Amino acid sequence: MRIIAVLNQKGGVGKTTTVANLGSALARRGQKVCLVDLDPQSNLTMHFGVDPAEVKTSTYDLLTGGATFAQAAVAVEDNLTLLPAVIDLAAAEVELAAEVGREQILRGHLEKENPPYDLMLLDCPPSLGLLTLNALAAAGEVLIPLQPHFLALQGLGRLLETVELVNKRINPTLKVNGVVFCMFESGTKLAGEVVEDVRSFFAQAHGGPTPWSAARVFQTRIRRNIKLAECPSYGSSILKYEPSSNGAKDYLDLAEEFLNPPAVVPAGQVKTAPSASQHGHANSVTMPPVQESAKVGLAEQRSTQPAVSAAEHVHAESVAASSDAPPAEPGQADDDVATLPDAPASEPGPADDSAAAPPDAPATE
Numbered sequence: 001m002r003i004i005a006v007l008n009q010k011g012g013v014g015k016t017t018t019v020a021n022l023g024s025a026l027a028r029r030g031q032k033v034c035l036v037d038l039d040p041q042s043n044l045t046m047h048f049g050v051d052p053a054e055v056k057t058s059t060y061d062l063l064t065g066g067a068t069f070a071q072a073a074v075a076v077e078d079n080l081t082l083l084p085a086v087i088d089l090a091a092a093e094v095e096l097a098a099e100v101g102r103e104q105i106l107r108g109h110l111e112k113e114n115p116p117y118d119l120m121l122l123d124c125p126p127s128l129g130l131l132t133l134n135a136l137a138a139a140g141e142v143l144i145p146l147q148p149h150f151l152a153l154q155g156l157g158r159l160l161e162t163v164e165l166v167n168k169r170i171n172p173t174l175k176v177n178g179v180v181f182c183m184f185e186s187g188t189k190l191a192g193e194v195v196e197d198v199r200s201f202f203a204q205a206h207g208g209p210t211p212w213s214a215a216r217v218f219q220t221r222i223r224r225n226i227k228l229a230e231c232p233s234y235g236s237s238i239l240k241y242e243p244s245s246n247g248a249k250d251y252l253d254l255a256e257e258f259l260n261p262p263a264v265v266p267a268g269q270v271k272t273a274p275s276a277s278q279h280g281h282a283n284s285v286t287m288p289p290v291q292e293s294a295k296v297g298l299a300e301q302r303s304t305q306p307a308v309s310a311a312e313h314v315h316a317e318s319v320a321a322s323s324d325a326p327p328a329e330p331g332q333a334d335d336d337v338a339t340l341p342d343a344p345a346s347e348p349g350p351a352d353d354s355a356a357a358p359p360d361a362p363a364t365e
């Protein structure tokens with residue numbers, strides 16, 4: 001089973017829409033798909049017309065009460081199963097605070113129960129906290145929905161830093177599958193520039209040592225389409241709600257590209273359009289050399305933002321129990337930051353200030 005965490009700590013970028021509709025499109029392709037709602041907002045749950053108030057067994061019970069996948073599973077379309085979330089999930093981070101191995105609970109369930117799906121998509125909340133950490137510990141792949149805006153890019157460095165930390169500490173097989181641009185408006189200059197910068201960043205990383213060395217920028221872009229915003233209120237995926245819409249077409253194309261990806265083109269063979277930075281506008285995006293993967297971030301952030309990184313927020317005992325990482329000093333709690341031990345002194349540690357990010361932007365719609 002492929003397990004894919006759909007992740008971006010920025011809010012409102014299209015994570016839930018992608019999990020729901022990519023999942024539905026993959027199910028149409030004959031895959032047995034399970035969607036897991038790991039967001040207390042329960043948007044994915046409501047997207048399929050499931051009322052969180054009526055849910056008896058949810059991902060909260062899975063993480064805190066020992067319920068099984070089979071007990072929480074709800075069939076929502078052919079080949080498509082949902083593990084719903086309820087608002088109680090927001091309390092899970094606090095309830096699990098003293099639990100040893102709390103970032104591995106979801107992974108433990110998967111290993112024990114081996115649920116019968118081909119694909120599992122994990123809808124992460126817009127934060128890098130314990131729920132996201134559970135997703136990253138359980139997943140083999142990360143799919144990053146991104147809006148082609150300068151501000152939407154600002155958190156990418158921090159996101160990759162977190163993936164790298166998890167990869168080093170608790171899940172060595174974790175890889176970034178790719179970036180999918182959502183709510184795309186072709187024809188805008190900035191969108192084209194951002195796409196080229198992101199594409200060239202990942203192309204340069206190709207074949208390198210990072211967890212994103214085989215990541216792709218999906219050629220399929222999810223266009224802004226009002227039908228995609230409407231379908232949750234009808235409790236169904238876009239394929240059921242409006243199968244002839246651009247939204248349905250885009251997610252079917254994405255499913256095809258996801259299942260049968262074309263080869264990734266290494267750096268040097270990529271023809272890139274002039275990048276934002278080459279255009280020299282004030283908010284240009286600067287991706288660092290990929291060899292300095294632990295320092296992924298944006299130049300502007302380095303100079304203006306305070307230093308905050310996942311590695312500074314330490315819960316040593318739980319991760320030490322699941323890895324060889326040395327215990328580290330407890331750090332200050334942060335609601336929005338994944339908690340992992342500091343890197344050992346011998347390794348180039350990701351705990352520098354380069355990946356600091358500003359607060360998440362509000363949802364766009």
Ligand SMILES: Nc1ncnc2c1ncn2[C@@H]1O[C@H](COP(=O)(O)OP(=O)(O)OP(=O)(O)O)[C@@H](O)[C@H]1O
Pocket residue numbers: 010011012013014015016017018039041043124125126182183184222223224225226228229230232363364365
């Ligand atoms: N391609 C699109 N065209 C138009 N509207 C979209 C599109 N994709 C998503 N939306 C709408 O944008 C809003 C945010 O999308 P979504 O909920 O998928 O983002 P998210 O990243 O899951 O947000 P959160 O971080 O709050 O969980 C929703 O109202 C959704 O219906």
Ligand SMILES: [Mg+2]
Pocket residue numbers: 015016017039043044123124
């Ligand atoms: Mg969401």
